[in-house]
Amino acid sequence: MKNLYSDLDAKNCTSEIDLRVYTSNLLGQDDTLVLHGGGNTSVKSVVNGKDILFVKGSGWDLVSIKAEGFAPVELKALKDMAKLDFLSDTDMVAKQKEAMIDKTAPNPSVEAILHAIIPFKFVDHTHADAVVTISNSKDGIQNIQKVFPTFLIIPYVMPGFILAQKIYEMSKNLDWNSIDGIILHNHGIFTFDNNAKISYSKMIDAVTKAEEFLDKFAKLNLQDYPKKMIKNIIDFGIEIINMKGSNSISIKNQSQIAKNFASQKDLKTFATRGVLTPEHILRTKRVPLVLKEGDDIQNEIKKYKKSYEDYFKKFAKDEIMLDSNPNWIVLENFGIISLGKTQKEANIINDIINHTIKAILQADMLGGYQSINLQDSFNMEYWELEQNKLKS
Numbered sequence: 001m002k003n004l005y006s007d008l009d010a011k012n013c014t015s016e017i018d019l020r021v022y023t024s025n026l027l028g029q030d031d032t033l034v035l036h037g038g039g040n041t042s043v044k045s046v047v048n049g050k051d052i053l054f055v056k057g058s059g060w061d062l063v064s065i066k067a068e069g070f071a072p073v074e075l076k077a078l079k080d081m082a083k084l085d086f087l088s089d090t091d092m093v094a095k096q097k098e099a100m101i102d103k104t105a106p107n108p109s110v111e112a113i114l115h116a117i118i119p120f121k122f123v124d125h126t127h128a129d130a131v132v133t134i135s136n137s138k139d140g141i142q143n144i145q146k147v148f149p150t151f152l153i154i155p156y157v158m159p160g161f162i163l164a165q166k167i168y169e170m171s172k173n174l175d176w177n178s179i180d181g182i183i184l185h186n187h188g189i190f191t192f193d194n195n196a197k198i199s200y201s202k203m204i205d206a207v208t209k210a211e212e213f214l215d216k217f218a219k220l221n222l223q224d225y226p227k228k229m230i231k232n233i234i235d236f237g238i239e240i241i242n243m244k245g246s247n248s249i250s251i252k253n254q255s256q257i258a259k260n261f262a263s264q265k266d267l268k269t270f271a272t273r274g275v276l277t278p279e280h281i282l283r284t285k286r287v288p289l290v291l292k293e294g295d296d297i298q299n300e301i302k303k304y305k306k307s308y309e310d311y312f313k314k315f316a317k318d319e320i321m322l323d324s325n326p327n328w329i330v331l332e333n334f335g336i337i338s339l340g341k342t343q344k345e346a347n348i349i350n351d352i353i354n355h356t357i358k359a360i361l362q363a364d365m366l367g368g369y370q371s372i373n374l375q376d377s378f379n380m381e382y383w384e385l386e387q388n389k390l391k392s
Ligand SMILES: [Zn+2]
Pocket: 039, 040, 125, 126, 127, 159, 187, 188
């Protein structure tokens, strides 16, 4: 992985925030590190004598974030929140907002408390493909330990307050100088330093290590798919295209990797093993619809919706059920279709899927792809913060 930091460009940064914007944009430029709103960064600074955490605001992408995209929150208020026994994510968001010194700034990232308890000026967080690929495999725990012996490794916990609380508890007796970063299983990676360049470079170096591990043990041969692919989508029935409404958008993906993915054995099991990093579930749902040659399409759609409704009923308390149609479809020996209500939504799903299918193919070479379980998937997909948006 290329380190994009340029001392010459960094010289144009006249403040800590400028520098934070600069290295955040560098992280965002690499879609194997973060995709569409994924990841977050922060810098701790002093304003009018008070310690302030400037953390990525929600709604901003790292690739294009500007100074006004960072939410300024009182550091002490965030650190105090980490000590609470319980805090709902809704209350966390409200308390974070109260502690902002500029109420016109965007809402702070839900990971703000976590950024606050890391005692370094610059904190960088990504969902690096290479790291989550290793983590989302059967021997993920051992392999992550092998690749990252100097990192604090955290078992999977839902993002938001309980993740911050978990890291607060696990780091109570930790000498922060003794670790190079944090790995969040099935989720991503944190690096930090008092120097922006070093924090960013630690991220690049760590992800490079993960990439080298995959190159050694999970190198893909994408040529490896049956040459006799189905030529026409009509063979599957055109009705799937309008599944998200009559003005919906579908993107046909017949890249080499999409074809490879769609021509695997036991496709219905193979392709339905969960998301690469938890927040993807909000875009893609947990699993695609898989259609095999000769399937009764209407019947398969019905089965997909029924299975989604069963999953919802199994875990739901008072949540509102989301659309039970799939957001992507794997067509055997053809490729992949991403479905969105708008072009933008379809593009985002298509991008996420391209990264996910590569990770699944690679993780299988490490013993088998394994994502978060159904309960954790549900908790993320029906996160109260997402449900609040629907209920209001
Ligand atoms: Zn994250």
